[in-house]
Amino acid sequence: MRRHDVVIVGAGLAGLRAAFEGITAGLDTAVISKVHPLRSHSCAAQGGVNAAINPEDNWEDHAYDTVKGADWVGDEDAIDLMCKEAPQAVLDMDEMGCPFSREDDGSIAQRPFGGASFPRTAFAADRTGHAMLHTLWEQAVKHGTHIYEEYHLLKVCVDEKTKRACGIIAMDIKSGQVEYIAAKAVLIATGGFGRLFASNTNAMINTGDGVALAMKAGAHAADLEFVQFHPTGLKSSGILISEGVRGEGAYLIGKDGKRFMDKYAPNKKELASRDVVSRAEMMEILNGNGEDGAIFLDVRHLGREKILEKLPQIRQLSIDFEGVDPIDAPIPVKPTCHYTMGGIRTNKFGHSKLQGLFAAGEAACVSVHGGNRLGANSLLETIVFGKITGKEMVRFVNEEGSVEPETNTDDMVEVQKIIADLKARPQEGGIRPAVIRKELTEAMNEYCSVFRDEERLKKALKAVEKAKEDYKKVCIDDKSDAFNTELLTTIELGNLISLGEATVKSALARTESRGAHTREEFPTRDDENWMKHTLAIWDKAAETVSLDYEPTRVTGNPRYAPVERKY
Numbered sequence: 001m002r003r004h005d006v007v008i009v010g011a012g013l014a015g016l017r018a019a020f021e022g023i024t025a026g027l028d029t030a031v032i033s034k035v036h037p038l039r040s041h042s043c044a045a046q047g048g049v050n051a052a053i054n055p056e057d058n059w060e061d062h063a064y065d066t067v068k069g070a071d072w073v074g075d076e077d078a079i080d081l082m083c084k085e086a087p088q089a090v091l092d093m094d095e096m097g098c099p100f101s102r103e104d105d106g107s108i109a110q111r112p113f114g115g116a117s118f119p120r121t122a123f124a125a126d127r128t129g130h131a132m133l134h135t136l137w138e139q140a141v142k143h144g145t146h147i148y149e150e151y152h153l154l155k156v157c158v159d160e161k162t163k164r165a166c167g168i169i170a171m172d173i174k175s176g177q178v179e180y181i182a183a184k185a186v187l188i189a190t191g192g193f194g195r196l197f198a199s200n201t202n203a204m205i206n207t208g209d210g211v212a213l214a215m216k217a218g219a220h221a222a223d224l225e226f227v228q229f230h231p232t233g234l235k236s237s238g239i240l241i242s243e244g245v246r247g248e249g250a251y252l253i254g255k256d257g258k259r260f261m262d263k264y265a266p267n268k269k270e271l272a273s274r275d276v277v278s279r280a281e282m283m284e285i286l287n288g289n290g291e292d293g294a295i296f297l298d299v300r301h302l303g304r305e306k307i308l309e310k311l312p313q314i315r316q317l318s319i320d321f322e323g324v325d326p327i328d329a330p331i332p333v334k335p336t337c338h339y340t341m342g343g344i345r346t347n348k349f350g351h352s353k354l355q356g357l358f359a360a361g362e363a364a365c366v367s368v369h370g371g372n373r374l375g376a377n378s379l380l381e382t383i384v385f386g387k388i389t390g391k392e393m394v395r396f397v398n399e400e401g402s403v404e405p406e407t408n409t410d411d412m413v414e415v416q417k418i419i420a421d422l423k424a425r426p427q428e429g430g431i432r433p434a435v436i437r438k439e440l441t442e443a444m445n446e447y448c449s450v451f452r453d454e455e456r457l458k459k460a461l462k463a464v465e466k467a468k469e470d471y472k473k474v475c476i477d478d479k480s481d482a483f484n485t486e487l488l489t490t491i492e493l494g495n496l497i498s499l500g501e502a503t504v505k506s507a508l509a510r511t512e513s514r515g516a517h518t519r520e521e522f523p524t525r526d527d528e529n530w531m532k533h534t535l536a537i538w539d540k541a542a543e544t545v546s547l548d549y550e551p552t553r554v555t556g557n558p559r560y561a562p563v564e565r566k567y
């Protein structure tokens, strides 16, 4: 058995930022990642990271924009903390060497972003996540962080006597060997689960393994019904065209060639929050102003020079994946699953319900995004709460968590049995994982997306239940040990099915429209009954998800009193 003080699952921005705190505080800190750290989805982030670093801006306005963007179901204490800490978190990255784009006077450049009252999005061209992740990776290497590269999390282990997380079980993908890694504290930083939807902007690895496994270990998941659909995924592939493009001045147009956002958000237009823009696009498409299920993003008026300087990656993606050069023609785009606001429920220091189990980044629900995340607040969340949670884990390990929790060897036996069973399944009467996955993700896309109602959500639930049944018969060809990706994608599918169940049940229960969750038969926000978080709880015996609720944390700041959300 391997042992460390702290085990961090996930080598994206949240995981590596937390690891920096662990390792520089002198703890034996390990990070595991199912891909090389630089392949984490953080690397794909384009547009930027929010922080009130301009002297004319202030964190209070950032916090208000975030409370409003979240449609009043974000936790106000956590939002205040994030926005207050944002400037320092960005400056930390700058000091570590992150190559942010600059103004002529040398200050960090900032661009406008959706739902923001000030241009407060710092960026590194349109490759911000890439620049930030490389910076933190360099720090991890420099400080000697123990990295388990290409290790796949299979179980979060709990000392049943003390109900404390005591480590994890993971597979070394190269050898297929299953290993127990014991720790005094475990951090889940495994990112989101956008892959639950057929059309999405996410990396193949974003299957929410950590959220599903933490829920199964006894932590609560929260607000899974709030799924963000980004207004500008490429029509054919779902690949993201950053909001930064609209920040630089791009328009949305219909097939009639005219802008339409002034009908839906007369002030902010294309830069209203994402839920508002995605709904507007769907309305245009449903009313016949789309083409082939898409509308268009027009950047031609920005001119060749600006496009080449500020949006080089976007141009290349449009050419490579849609066959359109945005210098000459509008880009066909549509709302596409992008981000999961929900995740493992934590307090603002990253503690989950289970002692010793922490979560940060997209895998967590702190909740700073509430019903709808503002663009560029997610990279921010990873570096602010990666840092705060990392520090809190150091404190925990040095104080109340200093004694090693007990591990249970039965856990290894259980995991090995699951793998052996999957490999032993007969082909005859079996169902291929790809078939189950396709049916599930297409049903989620069709019945649980931008517009929802009871009838559609019940169809989604039926599809989830079918996937659950089919999964009992899932069979694979590859019985080998080394790099058995068929086995691992099948295990990921199991996690997606559990998250699908939690997402649909949460969405069915929330009988109001708030943030990204639009119920057509309940078109208004219901603050009296629904200013609360949905908790998804795993019932081990019944192997199902049940729901509970927890009130939204409010600070009493009179500025945050709920009002109708308009842009």
Ligand SMILES: Cc1cc2nc3c(=O)[nH]c(=O)nc-3n(C[C@H](O)[C@H](O)[C@H](O)COP(=O)(O)OP(=O)(O)OC[C@H]3O[C@@H](n4cnc5c(N)ncnc54)[C@H](O)[C@@H]3O)c2cc1C
Residues within 6 Å of the ligand: 009, 010, 011, 012, 013, 014, 015, 032, 033, 034, 035, 037, 039, 040, 041, 042, 043, 044, 045, 046, 047, 048, 049, 128, 129, 151, 152, 153, 154, 189, 190, 191, 192, 201, 202, 203, 205, 206, 208, 209, 210, 240, 242, 338, 339, 360, 361, 362, 363, 375, 376, 377, 378, 379, 380, 382
């Ligand atoms: C295309 C795109 C563009 C975006 N642009 C922006 C932007 O401009 N601004 C912004 O604020 N946000 C943006 N976002 C959102 C933001 O990038 C993410 O929410 C954020 O980077 C998530 O970081 P993370 O550290 O939580 O997780 P990730 O970066 O997703 O990392 C997850 C880590 O967990 C590991 N992992 C997962 N499962 C397992 C397992 N079973 N075993 C072992 N390891 C595992 C992975 O290997 C990976 O290292 C964008 C998202 C996308 C998809």
